[in-house]
Amino acid sequence: MVTEGIIGVFATVFGALLNFLPHLTLPSWVASATSSIASMFEGAGKFSQWVPLPAIVGGIAFIFVCSAIAWSIKFGRIAVSLFTGGGGSAA
Amino acid sequence: MKKIATSPRMVRAFVVCVAAVATLFVMAAPSQALAPAPPPFTTVPTSLAGGATVAEAGVGITAAGLAGAAVAVSAPIILAGSIIYGLHKEWDYFHPDFPDDPGGGGTVFGIPSYLQYDGLTFTFSACDTFYLSGGTCTYPGMGATDLMMHVEKTSTSPENHTIKSLLYGDAGNLIAPKGTYTPYYYGVPTNYGWQTLPPLSSGYSIRIHDDDLGNDVAFFHFTGSAPPSTATVTATLNCDDGSSQTVSVDYTAADAVAQLIAPQCIGSAKPTGMHIYDTLSADPSVPVETWTAPEASPYPDCLPGGSVFPCVVRLQRYSAEHGWQDCATDIDCSEFSTEAVTDPALQLSTQTGTLLGAGTATSNTYRCLWGPHGMPMSDCEPDSIPKTLEVAAPGIGDDSLPFPAGAGASACFPHGWAAFNPAEWVYKPVLCALRKAFIPDPNFVKGQMDVITEAFNASAIGVVVGAVDPIFGAVGHMTDNPSDCEGPEFGPVSFPGTDAVFDIHPLNACADLTQYILGIAMPLLSAFTYIAAFIVGARSIASSVGARDLVPVE
Numbered sequence: 001m002v003t004e005g006i007i008g009v010f011a012t013v014f015g016a017l018l019n020f021l022p023h024l025t026l027p028s029w030v031a032s033a034t035s036s037i038a039s040m041f042e043g044a045g046k047f048s049q050w051v052p053l054p055a056i057v058g059g060i061a062f063i064f065v066c067s068a069i070a071w072s073i074k075f076g077r078i079a080v081s082l083f084t085g086g087g088g089s090a091a
Numbered sequence: 092m093k094k095i096a097t098s099p100r101m102v103r104a105f106v107v108c109v110a111a112v113a114t115l116f117v118m119a120a121p122s123q124a125l126a127p128a129p130p131p132f133t134t135v136p137t138s139l140a141g142g143a144t145v146a147e148a149g150v151g152i153t154a155a156g157l158a159g160a161a162v163a164v165s166a167p168i169i170l171a172g173s174i175i176y177g178l179h180k181e182w183d184y185f186h187p188d189f190p191d192d193p194g195g196g197g198t199v200f201g202i203p204s205y206l207q208y209d210g211l212t213f214t215f216s217a218c219d220t221f222y223l224s225g226g227t228c229t230y231p232g233m234g235a236t237d238l239m240m241h242v243e244k245t246s247t248s249p250e251n252h253t254i255k256s257l258l259y260g261d262a263g264n265l266i267a268p269k270g271t272y273t274p275y276y277y278g279v280p281t282n283y284g285w286q287t288l289p290p291l292s293s294g295y296s297i298r299i300h301d302d303d304l305g306n307d308v309a310f311f312h313f314t315g316s317a318p319p320s321t322a323t324v325t326a327t328l329n330c331d332d333g334s335s336q337t338v339s340v341d342y343t344a345a346d347a348v349a350q351l352i353a354p355q356c357i358g359s360a361k362p363t364g365m366h367i368y369d370t371l372s373a374d375p376s377v378p379v380e381t382w383t384a385p386e387a388s389p390y391p392d393c394l395p396g397g398s399v400f401p402c403v404v405r406l407q408r409y410s411a412e413h414g415w416q417d418c419a420t421d422i423d424c425s426e427f428s429t430e431a432v433t434d435p436a437l438q439l440s441t442q443t444g445t446l447l448g449a450g451t452a453t454s455n456t457y458r459c460l461w462g463p464h465g466m467p468m469s470d471c472e473p474d475s476i477p478k479t480l481e482v483a484a485p486g487i488g489d490d491s492l493p494f495p496a497g498a499g500a501s502a503c504f505p506h507g508w509a510a511f512n513p514a515e516w517v518y519k520p521v522l523c524a525l526r527k528a529f530i531p532d533p534n535f536v537k538g539q540m541d542v543i544t545e546a547f548n549a550s551a552i553g554v555v556v557g558a559v560d561p562i563f564g565a566v567g568h569m570t571d572n573p574s575d576c577e578g579p580e581f582g583p584v585s586f587p588g589t590d591a592v593f594d595i596h597p598l599n600a601c602a603d604l605t606q607y608i609l610g611i612a613m614p615l616l617s618a619f620t621y622i623a624a625f626i627v628g629a630r631s632i633a634s635s636v637g638a639r640d641l642v643p644v645e
Contacts (some may be wrong), residue, residue: 003531011539015546024551030558038565045565046579049600049609055617057566059624066628070635077635 325368330356390464402462406471406478409456418457419477427457427471427478576601 045053325339336354356362366378390402406418406427418424459471470476547553578598600609 002528004535007531007536007539011543015542018543018546018550018552021550021552023549024554026554026558034558034561038561041562041565043579047598049576049578050598052613052617052620055620059620062624063628063631067631070631073632073635 323370326354326365327368328354328356328365329363330360331363332356332358332360334360390461402464404466404470404476405460406476407458407460409458415458419479423479424457425479576606 047053323339323341325337328336328338330336334357336356338354354365364381366381368375368378406424407415408418408422408424408427409415410422413421416422418427457468457471459466459468461470548557576599577596578600579596581595581597600606
């Protein structure tokens with residue numbers, strides 16, 4: 001009951017916040033574009049016998065994660081450096 | 092020469108990188124624990140899911156969704172609008188096979204093969220007599236939004252035509268559509284691709300011009316009409332007592348499917364067949380789905396229209412204290428195996444699910460039921476049949492929680508010899524109270540998640556995520572499913588002086604030698620890729636903490 005109440009409150013608030021977001025109808029060309037891009041990746045999949053696609057995709061994902069972490073650290077250091085007595089230059 | 096050297100800064104950055112990745116995994120762990128949803132009960136036993144018995148199990152018409160209590164009839168046509176199209180013959184030369192009909196007729200011209208709207212394909216089969224004689228052919232339900240026309244040559248007929256233009260627009264005001272049109276030649280199937288034609292206020296006109304013939308080949312005219320606001324799906328169930336039961340439901344364009352509750356025969360009457368009609372079908376008087384009940388079925392009550400339809404497959408375990416209990420719902424059956432119940436004395440009646448042999452049900456006795464009927468144990472073997480409490484009700488049966496497993500009031504109070512232990516009269520009720528207070532009902536959680544999911548999908552973020560979802564799907568498919576060894580296809584190509592046409596696979600890797608070489612090269616390439624990715628990633632993190640020379644290059 002307690003947990004359900006908490007979940008219910010959070011779900012209500014979160015659902016209300018989502019309902020506040022603008023509703024969007026994408027133009028038809030978006031579907032065509034995503035379909036074309038998806039077709040491009042499907043076409044690239046045909047080269048999987050010659051190209052290590054899983055490693056490439058995994059590597060790119062790893063680089064993205066590391067880059068996100070790096071930027072987070074950098075912005076954190078910049079934020080901390082704004083306060084006297086803490087942090088250093090992140091430039 | 093450049094070389095990679097280690098340094099304290101590199102070690103420091105490596106540790107930071109590993110710690111960051113480990114943190115991500117730890118953050119992701121709780122969501123993984125909550126993620127698995129209980130799989131749905133299998134509706135039809137696997138022993139019936141094949142051949143003629145499929146219809147017996149009521150899934151012969153799953154296209155109409157009759158496997159569930161709520162019959163889901165896919166809305167066949169989007170109710171966004173309606174277009175009436177007609178085909179006008181402008182020139183004397185008009186081949187009877189034009190336009191090609193994928194469902195029949197000729198494949199001489201292949202232009203246009205068919206029209207597609209919102210993923211639905213509309214052939215010209217209903218207009219066979221029309222386009223030879225002129226007149227008007229109606230397809231209800233086509234919306235006046237985007238009309239896509241697939242222009243494709245599908246045969247290697249000796250007809251030598253070059254389609255040079257395709258025009259569309261309001262009648263009398265034709266304009267060129269976007270895209271260019273490659274001529275098609277004898278012996279070379281050419282796909283002209285999809286052309287998206289924007290909506291026009293008063294419909295469409297499409298004219299196809301053939302340079303070789305010097306005239307328009309055909310002229311289509313589409314005019315808009317008021318869209319129907321609702322459509323109706325009707326299910327008529329015939330019973331062996333001569334009666335029939337009919338259930339109808341209206342649905343609109345906003346409904347993904349029309350939810351129709353299956354009708355049932357009254358009393359002891361048995362269903363003999365069912366017809367489903369859709370007012371949006373080409374001929375509303377013709378059923379879109381027809382199901383005929385088998386004449387002699389041992390499971391008539393599980394058939395559509397039966398008294399216990401729909402039946403689900405359930406695994407049950409016997410205990411002396413509680414009798415038969417549903418696995419995963421009332422009791423944990425994770426140790427179930429078909430080998431444990433092969434004792435002939437424990438075989439079950441297929442009619443009642445009761446023991447046929449002289450055996451006595453013990454705590455290790457299982458039975459597999461479909462509705463009230465006993466089924467072979469192999470039907471309950473698939474993982475889709477819930478067996479563990481954790482799967483059926485996430486959280487409640489978690490062994491890490493000190494709550495009594497097994498539902499029911501008896502689990503909250505001591506019984507047997509434990510009743511003489513005063514501590515048990517505190518321990519168990521308190522645990523039950525805590526469980527009631529803090530362990531949420533999975534159905535409640537699922538309901539809340541459904542509300543949030545629905546709100547998310549309707550929001551702009553959800554719409555965008557849904558739009559790009561095919562891309563992620565394609566990427567996943569690209570990495571999960573290595574293509575066949577033939578590689579990409581190019582062509583068709585023809586050799587001078589011959590009529591032969593080939594599709595070529597220049598990157599074919601099917602040869603044993605090629606496979607052997609790739610078997611060695613691919614792991615090396617993968618390792619190189621991972622190392623390169625690690626260096627780049629580690630450097631980016633190193634730069635963020637001031638260690639700019641994580642991997643010094645000298």
